[in-house]
Amino acid sequence: MSIIETRDLSFVYGIDTPFEKRAVNNVNIKIEQGEFIGIMGHTGSGKSTFVQMLNGLIKPTSGQVLLNGKDIWENPKEIRKVRFQVGMVFQYPEYQLFEETVYKDISFGPKNMGLTDSEIDKRVRDAARFVDLSGELLFKSPFDLSGGEKRRAAIAGVLAMDPDVLILDEPTAGLDPMGRDILLSQICQYHKQRKNTVLLVSHSMEDIARVSDKIMVMNKSNLEMFDKTKNVFSQNKHLEEIGLRVPQITKIMASLNEKGYDFSEGILTVEQAFAEILTKLNKEGKLW
Amino acid sequence: MVRDVTLGQYLPGNSLIHRMDARAKIVLLISFIVMIFCAFNFVSLALTAAVTILIVISSGIPLKMYLKSLKVIIFIVVITSVLNLFYGTGDPLWQWGFLKITWSGISRAIFVTIRIICLILATSALTFTTSPTNLTDALERLMKPLKVFHIKVHEIAMMMTIALRFIPTLLEETDKIMQAQKARGADMDSGNIIQRIKALIPVLIPLFVSSFRRAYELAMAMECRCYQGGEGRTKMKVLHMSAIDYIMIALMAVVLAGVIFCNIFFWELV
Numbered sequence A: 001m002s003i004i005e006t007r008d009l010s011f012v013y014g015i016d017t018p019f020e021k022r023a024v025n026n027v028n029i030k031i032e033q034g035e036f037i038g039i040m041g042h043t044g045s046g047k048s049t050f051v052q053m054l055n056g057l058i059k060p061t062s063g064q065v066l067l068n069g070k071d072i073w074e075n076p077k078e079i080r081k082v083r084f085q086v087g088m089v090f091q092y093p094e095y096q097l098f099e100e101t102v103y104k105d106i107s108f109g110p111k112n113m114g115l116t117d118s119e120i121d122k123r124v125r126d127a128a129r130f131v132d133l134s135g136e137l138l139f140k141s142p143f144d145l146s147g148g149e150k151r152r153a154a155i156a157g158v159l160a161m162d163p164d165v166l167i168l169d170e171p172t173a174g175l176d177p178m179g180r181d182i183l184l185s186q187i188c189q190y191h192k193q194r195k196n197t198v199l200l201v202s203h204s205m206e207d208i209a210r211v212s213d214k215i216m217v218m219n220k221s222n223l224e225m226f227d228k229t230k231n232v233f234s235q236n237k238h239l240e241e242i243g244l245r246v247p248q249i250t251k252i253m254a255s256l257n258e259k260g261y262d263f264s265e266g267i268l269t270v271e272q273a274f275a276e277i278l279t280k281l282n283k284e285g286k287l288w
Numbered sequence B: 001m002v003r004d005v006t007l008g009q010y011l012p013g014n015s016l017i018h019r020m021d022a023r024a025k026i027v028l029l030i031s032f033i034v035m036i037f038c039a040f041n042f043v044s045l046a047l048t049a050a051v052t053i054l055i056v057i058s059s060g061i062p063l064k065m066y067l068k069s070l071k072v073i074i075f076i077v078v079i080t081s082v083l084n085l086f087y088g089t090g091d092p093l094w095q096w097g098f099l100k101i102t103w104s105g106i107s108r109a110i111f112v113t114i115r116i117i118c119l120i121l122a123t124s125a126l127t128f129t130t131s132p133t134n135l136t137d138a139l140e141r142l143m144k145p146l147k148v149f150h151i152k153v154h155e156i157a158m159m160m161t162i163a164l165r166f167i168p169t170l171l172e173e174t175d176k177i178m179q180a181q182k183a184r185g186a187d188m189d190s191g192n193i194i195q196r197i198k199a200l201i202p203v204l205i206p207l208f209v210s211s212f213r214r215a216y217e218l219a220m221a222m223e224c225r226c227y228q229g230g231e232g233r234t235k236m237k238v239l240h241m242s243a244i245d246y247i248m249i250a251l252m253a254v255v256l257a258g259v260i261f262c263n264i265f266f267w268e269l270v
């Protein structure tokens, strides 16, 4: 059974007003336990709206979201439980910090779950360790942290709930390249250890290519593609038509192939390309 | 959602009323409100209601939007009309203890209801058809004479513009923060009143913090563009009165005269 399944999921903003906008249109998708899914699409394509429906923050205009085979809106009173199972990190999550100390802020989620104090303490420290917030930072005011540290504190606030499904909406937006790489690898690390399901919304093809097993592409409120990362990124033309592109390195390798080389298809990261070229040169004996 | 508030929302369009000068609209609204409260009998009230309907139709805004803005104040309408129902004098039609309903009570209740509805519809017509910038611009022009009393008209208008400009932004922000805290299991929809107020803290603190940040940023941005108050400042879009505006003002004068005439002529119909 898929951990998350959507059936004809649609959402319309401002229904019955002149500003009516169909943000998500009939999306059918199945996500399996343990998968790392990248979500991409041009701005305004409905990615954020889609993911907010997955943990019941907004109620679908029509269609269903099934979590472990059960409609999450079956019993609206139980919707909070769904939110503990499906954790959501918003775009610019640092604006949700409010407590006196980082420690207290991270413990907000676990506290709402009604855990015991010792369990809360354990979870807060685990979550803080994942995002690399060291001991003394935990007892500072969240408003005294740097932008990147705030971001990590906010993400820890969701990790501390230890959700089965973790959704991150552009977690690396506005960070420096170094900070982006670090955050991304922390998320990967977390995914590997906990073996949970992760959905990552991102505008960076490089990031998505590096980490995800499958990619979901949204275009003008519709689901355009949902396939293995390699398969999606082999459709260069199609992606460019809908305002996206493949990672630069994939493009370079593809054009090298056009020029007559025969590197393997679907190279997604610089490391892969490096290894590939190295083997090729080695084989041809041109390396040393 | 918090955002579904229609009261005071601008809906762009190209109707007769959209094209009118904002100053004319404000002046007309004020005289219309005076007129509503000058209508003392059913004939003049009917005239006022008819004018209101004309305004609503010629604004070209979907009726649904007006109904939505009425929905917001339906509570006040019901309370005031029920109160008025019991305040009449004369022979009781129905009595229960000290509560009694009389013909004059019923007519008062109807009066009050129609008055409030006309008031809301006319005011909505103004805000639906006038952009906030035009509105405050017009207010600034209309209040200019107050400068004689050393009232900082421009500054007040600028503050109003900024406040109006940021209402949707703040609503949107509130929505976002609420969503984020709900995602962490915040429970805002249940519990007693103290629990509910406590549940607002995680929303209010980030909202304050970001409002201050926004205020700093806006002040900085304005200073960077050499804003220094109203002195010597010119307008990009100068308001100007056209034939429609003068015709409308003339019509309004006629209707107002009509209402006063009805009041005098049908005085016995109260």
Ligand SMILES: Nc1ncnc2c1ncn2[C@@H]1O[C@H](COP(=O)(O)OP(=O)(O)OP(=O)(O)O)[C@@H](O)[C@H]1O
Pocket: A013, A014, A021, A022, A023, A041, A042, A043, A044, A045, A046, A047, A048, A049, A050, B003
């Ligand atoms: N609260 C809202 N009210 C009305 N319309 C909205 C609201 N939120 C989003 N929309 C509209 O819905 C559409 C989808 O928005 P959404 O935020 O899901 O896009 P997105 O794919 O996340 O974009 P981005 O990459 O810029 O974050 C957009 O056209 C947007 O204008």
Ligand SMILES: [Mg+2]
Pocket: A047, A048, A049, A091, A169
């Ligand atoms: Mg988004």
